[in-house]
Amino acid sequence: MxxxxxxxxxxxxxxxxxxxxxxxxxxxxxxxxxxxxxxxxxxxxxxxxxxxxxxxxxxxxxxxxxxxxxxxxxxxxxxxxxxxxxxxxxxxxxxxxxxxxxxxxxxxxxxxTFFPVLGRVLANEARNLIGVTTLFGVVLFGVALAGYVIERGIQPEKFGSIPQAMWWAVVTLSTTGYGDAIPQSFAGRVLSGAVMMSGIGIFALWAGILATGFYQEVRRGDFVRNWQLVAAVPLFQKLGPAVLVEIVRALRPRTVPAGPRI
Amino acid sequence: MxxxxxxxxxxxxxxxxxxxxxxxxxxxxxxxxxxxxxxxxxxxxxxxxxxxxxxxxxxxxxxxxxxxxxxxxxxxxxxxxxxxxxxxxxxxxxxxxxxxxxxxxxxxxxxxTFFPVLGRVLANEARNLIGVTTLFGVVLFGVALAGYVIERGIQPEKFGSIPQAMWWAVVTLSTTGYGDAIPQSFAGRVLSGAVMMSGIGIFALWAGILATGFYQEVRRGDFVRNWQLVAAVPLFQKLGPAVLVEIVRALRPRTVPAGPRI
Amino acid sequence: MxxxxxxxxxxxxxxxxxxxxxxxxxxxxxxxxxxxxxxxxxxxxxxxxxxxxxxxxxxxxxxxxxxxxxxxxxxxxxxxxxxxxxxxxxxxxxxxxxxxxxxxxxxxxxxxTFFPVLGRVLANEARNLIGVTTLFGVVLFGVALAGYVIERGIQPEKFGSIPQAMWWAVVTLSTTGYGDAIPQSFAGRVLSGAVMMSGIGIFALWAGILATGFYQEVRRGDFVRNWQLVAAVPLFQKLGPAVLVEIVRALRPRTVPAGPRI
Amino acid sequence: MxxxxxxxxxxxxxxxxxxxxxxxxxxxxxxxxxxxxxxxxxxxxxxxxxxxxxxxxxxxxxxxxxxxxxxxxxxxxxxxxxxxxxxxxxxxxxxxxxxxxxxxxxxxxxxxTFFPVLGRVLANEARNLIGVTTLFGVVLFGVALAGYVIERGIQPEKFGSIPQAMWWAVVTLSTTGYGDAIPQSFAGRVLSGAVMMSGIGIFALWAGILATGFYQEVRRGDFVRNWQLVAAVPLFQKLGPAVLVEIVRALRPRTVPAGPRI
Known part of the structure; x- marks a missing residue:
């Protein structure tokens, strides 16, 4: 060795x-x-x-x-x-x-040290994330079908089959917008606008769920860590546990006010 | 049977x-x-x-x-x-x-099991989501009108009517950016920049509202579930209810510290 | 009348x-x-x-x-x-x-009823939102300057002045990507990649600030409303105020467990 | 002077x-x-x-x-x-x-006054932000490699080397979508769709982490400021500290109900 x-x-x-x-x-x-x-x-x-x-x-x-x-x-x-x-x-x-x-x-x-945290967040929110992904898939297929039906007569080389229309649908739903497949009919453009909105909505759902997941994770991590620190300080042992819990939760200190009147 | x-x-x-x-x-x-x-x-x-x-x-x-x-x-x-x-x-x-x-x-x-949760979040936040959607519609129309007035002389085939300008507006406001309709005048480009910013702002509003909605939902769900578990543990029954509530809220444990000094 | x-x-x-x-x-x-x-x-x-x-x-x-x-x-x-x-x-x-x-x-x-709420959120977060907007402006100008210096020799018709480069910058920073002005040099493309990342980061800041603002607003609104309801229920008047506060905060009930053991 | x-x-x-x-x-x-x-x-x-x-x-x-x-x-x-x-x-x-x-x-x-706050948020969340950026880099390289392998035979002028494919990858992963490099093969398009989704997911992670960071910062700032105000009000000194903490946390008042029954 x-x-x-x-x-x-x-x-x-x-x-x-x-x-x-x-x-x-x-x-x-x-x-x-x-x-x-x-x-x-x-x-x-x-x-x-x-x-x-x-x-x-x-x-x-x-x-x-x-x-x-x-x-x-x-x-x-x-x-x-x-x-x-x-x-x-x-x-x-x-x-x-x-x-x-x-x-x-x-x-x-x-x-x-980030990937274990990310893994826990994804695991905790798995149900919601799978749900949003399912919703994404359902909307994607539905939208590709609608785009195919609306545009296949006008642009058969771009919207001539559902797989082709799905390329347009995913580019639009993710608001990437390459610009290689663009609906020309009025109905197709109204559909496009609705697809962009749905894309933003699904994206916002994803962000909202992940924000919630991270906040839950951070809050629990802080609570456990601070409890062990605070419970060991003699000054705090006279306090009831309700106050202790509160102090623990308000921390990541350095900045806690000097002499709170207790 | x-x-x-x-x-x-x-x-x-x-x-x-x-x-x-x-x-x-x-x-x-x-x-x-x-x-x-x-x-x-x-x-x-x-x-x-x-x-x-x-x-x-x-x-x-x-x-x-x-x-x-x-x-x-x-x-x-x-x-x-x-x-x-x-x-x-x-x-x-x-x-x-x-x-x-x-x-x-x-x-x-x-x-x-996700769609009922999504439904409750959307129902709870309905007022805000309808408000943002209204704001989106108002901005979309106002922007299309401005784009039409600015660019109709320069590109009558792209901005020759409000419905046509609205296609540009929705593609820009959602930051999709197909690139088939692009303002050429200086004023039109300044307007485009402002539209992209507004689009990001509206999108951020959506994400913020949904994040809030999900967190509220998760927090209430956890509280109800954990209360029933914790209130039944004999060890915890000596504590006052204020501590109990706190413990309930800090949970989804597995990780709660072993012997807190109470 | x-x-x-x-x-x-x-x-x-x-x-x-x-x-x-x-x-x-x-x-x-x-x-x-x-x-x-x-x-x-x-x-x-x-x-x-x-x-x-x-x-x-x-x-x-x-x-x-x-x-x-x-x-x-x-x-x-x-x-x-x-x-x-x-x-x-x-x-x-x-x-x-x-x-x-x-x-x-x-x-x-x-x-x-949404726009007063939005107004309060924007007012509460004004300092942060102005800060992010300032940051956006600073990044936008800096990026346009860099793009102008890097690409003006190669594509004078697209990057021949800072205002022209700023068009590219805003289209890229907002991840709209019309595709009418694209850097051709290697340095310009590395810069573009960095700009897209910054754009996403600024966008995420915006979303994060607005999410925080909305959550603060919702939490305060709920607290005030529920306090008045709960404090009037005789059953709850035997409880100490610490519990009361907690109950108030865990609400938008309908779902509160039947007989908590107190 | x-x-x-x-x-x-x-x-x-x-x-x-x-x-x-x-x-x-x-x-x-x-x-x-x-x-x-x-x-x-x-x-x-x-x-x-x-x-x-x-x-x-x-x-x-x-x-x-x-x-x-x-x-x-x-x-x-x-x-x-x-x-x-x-x-x-x-x-x-x-x-x-x-x-x-x-x-x-x-x-x-x-x-x-915003940039110090932003600095603290970035410092507190540094670990997570570096983690997401690392994830972004790993995904970017992996995706560029896959795009290179899939498309180099079809479009050697656009995907003829990993650096070229990386340009496509960053434009797609950030959902910018200039439209100058677009996969033509079926496998390339399926890959593109997956890349767009990953881009939205990474973006959502960023937004979620920053939202969490801002909320933590705001909550701590409010707590410290309000504690000093509330603890000095004689009316509140009869209350136990647990209630005090709660009142402090529910504030940014103006709107606190007039005479809570305590």
Whole structure:
């Protein structure tokens, strides 16, 4: 285990290293790049692969000492980040093999403290989010059907089938508006306006549900953390628990007024 | 009534079956599809129709036993899902008759637990949502009028009447931006900028109102549910009701600290 | 004053009548409309004008009896809705005179209960909203300057001056994306990506501030209303005020659990 | 120090003066502007520069008297607003020198009370905002890679490398939709639809996090301010602190019911 300190690389480096790696992957796909630049980018990929190899070793050695359960995803990511590019290098012949380094996209997820929170919020709001997504699908199909019926006579090359009309519907419902398929009839334009409004409404539902989910999560996290702090302060132990609860909830202090008259 | 178990299909299947059915409807509208694929898709439609027939039978038989009131919408959806395609098949001659299977869009709404919540939120916030929609309409008309006055001399084919200008206005106000009607004058572009801003503002209002509505709904739901749980725990009965209320509100626990000092 | 009941028209009619009126105004601007349709639309405008004349009379007569202050805006809207079209009819010769009926856009604002709430929210959040708008302006100018410097050599006809670049900037920052001005250089496209992100961020700030504002408003409104109801119920008077406050806050009941153990 | 009152200009003037200054900068970049207009705009710039010179002097003189720490950013902005245009005027020969007046964009940030609040919200939510931005980057790269693989054979001039595909990805993910790069294959369009949805979801996450952040900030600010007011009212001192806390939290009063029965 004495080799561990030499293998260990600083954890955030984990995520940060992925950025130059992915940029190098992107750069290697540019067609008119000189052989020299191409070589430099390949060297960057090799160096990062080496760093990830060290990190995987450190993770696996530490694993022998510590608990396994919670760290399984981290270990899986570390192993994948080494094995997938290696396998691509050995097995894939074309220049496309550098694309497999895109597995490093997983690295930023590995040590983030945000993704567990996001996961809990999505889990708590799963019912509502699935509901809105269902609503989105229903509206999308209904709208594509209506657009198909209204416009198929006028623009058969854009609205000639429901799948084609659905392309228009999703571009409009998300208010992206590429402008490659636009209804020409009066009815089609009224429908378009209604679709845009529905899109904004569904979007607002999504935002509202996620805002609610985050606030619930933050509020519960703060309550648990502050309770433990406040309940231990002798000054506060004379107070009834109702006041204590209130104080706990009004905190993330630093700013609580000096001598409240109690 | 002994036939009921054989007729009953698993409830979520209800919603999930609609997806392949609607995809088949969409596929049947593609013009250059071979007769064989067309037949396969029609068979899919027939199979799903059969499943929905069984389900309708199960629903109607169960209805004899149970209460009628709350289940009226479910029964109506089940009956429509069977009768509308049947009527279309018998009465409509053209290939369009498969479009009538789009009535199956109602199926996902049937057993969802989200839509009642959404309905309550919309009902509670109805006043505000109608207000924002009115504001949207007023801004839309005012903006179309201004765009018409400013641009009608420059682009009579795009801004030659208020209905035409309204198409530009709704595309801009919803920030869709197809790009088929774009003001050319300086004043028209300043107006466009203001319209985009208003659109974002109205959209933000919508999101804010819905977020508020959802949070209110969630908070009330949690309070009622948790109160009944907490009030029954002997440990908590020594506490005054003020603390109880607080505990109730801080919950969806699992994570409440072990031994708070009370 | 015995003439009042005959003059009075039902208040919501106020707002609803504006819709056909504005549609008629829009219809009259369509160039290729037959003289007969044109006459019919003019008749609609005249009829609505007559209804608004009656309503103004009712409002003014009632004014003699009641208090003046709070009703000044309503009176002003009623008078404008009559006088502006009348003046336009008498003074303006061209077909444009029907456009002045657009003053009826004010009618839906007259009796709405939403706009006072919106006004209070905007007033409470004025500091934040002005701040975000300032931020928007600062980002808009900075981005237009950067776009001008980067792209003026490549596309002088689209990015040849800061005002032109600002058109691109506002279309991008609001994520409208007409597609008439698009950066071609690599730096310009990286800038565009950053602008879109900033636009989404500013939009999210707006939504967040308005959501907060609405929630504060709703919470205060509910508290005041429910306090008066709950404090009057004898059952609740044995409780300490801390519980009372809590109960008040958990309400919009109908759903409060039957017999909480207190 | 008797010269100070003559040097001092009203603080909001600070921010407001920047607007005509920046408009003049924008105007000076218009190619076909007459020499006379150009001179007038330059005179505007000179006048504003003079006003900012006076303001800097006032700020620096006041600095000798007062504390330095908190005012360092304000002093820095004032000095930059004078020195950068001066240096540009002396050192840069081309007409571009007026562009350096864009440093006045900092002026509106100087006295705003909103930006400190925004800073605190961003700092409190930094973890979540960095998380969402990371998620955005990961999705952006993954989507660009998928778009590149799917469309490079069909449209090599639009999707011929990952950087090119990333332009399409960012335009779609932010729902801007310029319409200059649009997938043509069926798989590409399904991917596009999924990207738009993800974009709306990420946007909604941003809005939800910022809404939560603002609400937390507002709630804490109100609590501290109201506590100090309420705790000093003799009428309220008979109440237990639990009620006091509640009353404090339900406030921004004016509207609290007259005589609650306690």
């Amino acid at each position: 004495s080799v561990l300190p030499f293998l260990r690389i600083y954890a955030p480096l984990n995520a940060v290293l992925a950025a130059p790696g992915l940029l190098a992957v992107a750069g290697l796909t540019i067609p008119d790049m000189s052989g020299r630049s191409r070589l430099a980018l390949a060297a960057v990929l090799a160096a990062i692969w080496g760093a990830y190899l060290l990190q995987m070793a450190a993770t696996l050695l530490k694993r022998e000492a510590g608990g396994v359960r919670d760290r399984t995803p981290a270990i899986a990511i570390d192993v994948l980040a080494v094995l997938v590019p290696l396998a691509a290098f050995l097995l894939v012949g074309t220049p496309d093999r550098s694309l497999y380094c895109a597995v490093w996209l997983l690295k930023p997820l590995r040590d983030s | 002994s036939v009921l178990p054989f007729l009953r299909i698993y409830a979520p299947l209800n919603a999930v079956l609609a997806a392949p059915g609607l995809l088949a409807v969409a596929g049947l509208t593609i013009p250059d599809m071979s007769g064989r694929s067309r037949l396969a898709l029609a068979a899919v439609l027939a199979a799903i129709w059969g499943a929905y027939l069984l389900q309708m039978a199960a629903t109607l038989l169960k209805r004899e036993a149970g209460g009628v009131r709350d289940r009226t919408p479910a029964i109506a959806i089940d009956v429509l899902a069977v009768l509308v395609p049947l009527a279309a098949f018998l009465l409509v001659g053209t290939p369009d008759r498969s479009l009538y299977c789009a009535v199956w869009l109602l199926k996902p709404l049937r057993d969802s | 015995s003439v009042l009941p005959f003059l009075r028209i039902y208040a919501p009619l106020n707002a609803v009548l504006a819709a056909p009126g504005l549609l008629a105004v829009a219809g009259l601007t369509i160039p290729d409309m037959s003289g007969r349709s044109r006459l019919a639309l003019a008749a609609v405008l005249a009829a609505i004008w007559g209804a608004y004349l009656l309503q103004m009379a009712a409002t003014l007569l009632k004014r003699e009896a009641g208090g003046v202050r709070d009703r000044t805006p309503a009176i002003a809207i009623d008078v404008l809705a009559v006088l502006v079209p009348l003046a336009a009819f008498l003074l303006v010769g061209t077909p444009d005179r029907s456009l002045y009926c657009a003053v009826w856009l004010l009618k839906p604002l007259r009796d709405s | 008797s010269v100070l009152p003559f040097l001092r200009i009203y603080a909001p003037l600070n921010a407001v003066l920047a607007a005509p200054g920046l408009l003049a900068v924008a105007g000076l970049t218009i190619p076909d502007m007459s020499g006379r207009s150009r001179l007038a705009l330059a005179a505007v710039l000179a006048a504003i520069w003079g006003a900012y010179l006076l303001q800097m002097a006032a700020t620096l003189l006041k600095r000798e008297a007062g504390g330095v720490r908190d005012r360092t950013p304000a002093i820095a902005i004032d000095v930059l607003a004078v020195l950068v245009p001066l240096a540009a005027f002396l050192l840069v020969g081309t007409p571009d020198r007026s562009l350096y007046c864009a440093v006045w964009l900092l002026k509106p940030l100087r006295d705003s």
